[in-house]
Amino acid sequence: MCCGGVEGAEPNKGDVRWIWLHEERHTVSTWGSFYSLEGPGELNQADDPSLKAASKTKGGASHYPKLMTTGQSQMVGPSKTILAMIDDDIMLPCHLEPATDVVARTLEWARLDLNPRFVHVRRDGVELLVNQNPSYMGRTSVSTDRLKRGDISLKLSKVKVSDEGKYRCHIPALGTSAVDLVVGALSFPVVIIAEIDKPIRRVVLQCESKGWYPKPEVLWLDGEGNLLSAGPPETVRGPDDLYTVSSRVTVEKRHSNSFTCRVQQKNTNQTRETEIRILDNKVHRDNVTKTLQEKEEEHKDMLHVISVLKEHKKELEISRGKQISQLEKVVEEKRITVNNAIWWWW
Secondary structure (H helix, E strand, O other), X not given: OEEOOXXXXXXXXXXXXXXXXXXXXXXXXXXXXXXXEOXXXXXXXXXXXXXXXXXXXXXXXXXXXXXXXOOOOEEEOOOOOEEEEOOOOEEEOOEXXXXXXXXXXXEEEEOOOOOOOEEEXXXXXXXXXXXXXXXXXXXEEOOXXXXXXXXXXXXXXXXXXXXXXXXXXXXXXXXXXXXXXXXXXXXXXXXXXXXEEOOOOEEEEEEEEEEEEOOOEEEEEEOOOOEOOOOOOEEEEOOOOOEEEEEEEEEEOOOOOEEEEEEEEOOOOEEEEEEEEEEOOEEXXXXXXXXXXXXXXXXHHHHHHHHHHHHHHHHHHHHHHHHHHHHHHHHHHHHHHHHHHHHHHO
């Protein structure tokens, strides 16, 4: 797995210790300089182990490397994936144990899949954002007060879909920690009655939900919570990388007459649903959902209102024009009267 130093040798202060943790928590450790790592992603002595060491599987067992230095603090990251919704302001956690003041130290937040990879950088206690990836410009910060307490957590504002990925928190000579960020977006589905076949008491329901990320799935359920058979949903990805999903299902009016459209995303563990209840000739909805016929009637009513308002506006403009004309006539008559009076006086 790992080799370095002389077996049985006592560690010197400042020596690097690599600890491999087996899934059953057995450890195998080595003191001294780091030489190589067997298997995929093999490193050489010139490589920075804190950059490239990652979890791997060998012989069916998972191993997780941690970099520690004798007599120094250890870099600690989150044990779970961080979930953020679009436009959220979040913290990517990373700290030292025991706490150590790192205000004057060099630290780096990066994503190795980007070019340039730098998300946020401080050099010798000074913000150095010249080589910062443009997509993070103006959206990252670290707290000086937190740095004094060994907290290197990064604040990321107005989260975007493109922010999703693996982040690397690194301080030279102290180590590296990784943070996985998953980004999500969601909205409530809208359900409408697309078609009604009264003779055979069948109804076609349509469900649409916009602004999801990652790609969600759509399920239809009856009043008892049983899944309904529906055709494959239609999924469209917009220029903002968000998904719009729609689905149709044909149902028969039964005793419950209650149906639910559920949109869910398993990776982010997010679910939104809308229920529609069909009561004889009436429809009850818990969200703003209308039949196509109702929407058409509302559209016609709105056009009529607009037409009436336009006519009223036209009448007001004509009336205003007449009033202005009358006012100008009165002013002219008074001007003539005044001129005649002056002429008579002289």
